[in-house]
Amino acid sequence: EADIYQTPRYLVIGTGKKITLECSQTMGHDKMYWYQQDPGMELHLIHYSYGVNSTEKGDLSSESTVSRIRTEHFPLTLESARPSHTSQYLCASSPGLAATGGTGELFFGEGSRLTVL
Amino acid sequence: QQPVQSPQAVILREGEDAVINCSSSKALYSVHWYRQKHGEAPVFLMILLKGGEQKGHDKISASFNEKKQQSSLYLTASQLSYSGTYFCGTEGFGNEKLTFGTGTRLTIIP
Numbered sequence: 001e002a003d004i005y006q007t008p009r010y011l012v013i014g015t016g017k018k019i020t021l022e023c024s025q026t027m028g029h030d031k032m033y034w035y036q037q038d039p040g041m042e043l044h045l046i047h048y049s050y051g052v053n054s055t056e057k058g059d060l061s062s063e064s065t066v067s068r069i070r071t072e073h074f075p076l077t078l079e080s081a082r083p084s085h086t087s088q089y090l091c092a093s094s095p096g097l098a099a100t101g102g103t104g105e106l107f108f109g110e111g112s113r114l115t116v117l
Numbered sequence: 118q119q120p121v122q123s124p125q126a127v128i129l130r131e132g133e134d135a136v137i138n139c140s141s142s143k144a145l146y147s148v149h150w151y152r153q154k155h156g157e158a159p160v161f162l163m164i165l166l167k168g169g170e171q172k173g174h175d176k177i178s179a180s181f182n183e184k185k186q187q188s189s190l191y192l193t194a195s196q197l198s199y200s201g202t203y204f205c206g207t208e209g210f211g212n213e214k215l216t217f218g219t220g221t222r223l224t225i226i227p
Contacts, residue, residue: 097213106206
């Protein structure tokens with residue numbers, strides 16, 4: 001069973017607030033990812049990390065930022081939330097994709113559903 | 118660019134078969150398949166690494182044509198538990214990104 005946790009699961013906030021979505025994994029994985037998904041829609045990669053002190057932007061432009069100070073922790077921050085940020089944010093980790101010799105599998109957290117009023 | 122899946126949605130009766138296709142415009146190192154049930158996180162089904170490789174998982178199997186940059190997922194004798202949205206994920210060369218396809222919603226009815 002995957003050991004990756006996201007908090008909060010649900011968050012309703014007002015426009016202009018700063019929010020941080022937490023993601024932690026206990027599997028010692030170097031690779032971590034944030035995906036954004038609207039209900040019933042596609043998964044869009046917004047950030048990923050190769051390891052500590054490494055962060056990269058994904059395929060979908062996002063106003064959020066991430067940090068990776070510890071292997072197990074990959075928080076996502078929105079400095080000033082807007083209604084357009086309303087979505088579900090899924091965190092995932094991996095021991096490494098196949099091209100770099102890993103098993104390839106992504107383990108997902110249960111997601112953080114954000115609503116900005 | 119995002120891989121394109123077809124069909125977008127399919128409804129089957131229990132016991133029928135389905136094929137879901139995934140096509141990419143980029144050269145691929147591997148193709149993943151995931152299933153996401155409503156309100157849940159995606160769950161890994163399988164990964165295909167080589168051109169022409171086929172793999173199986175219970176009554177779910179897949180193929181990967183490296184030259185055409187395409188993969189297909191085959192579901193045989195579908196069960197109610199197969200319902201959900203299926204995503205392919207494609208991995209290119211030289212980075213650790215997994216880009217997911219447009220998704221296929223599968224509904225199995227008794």
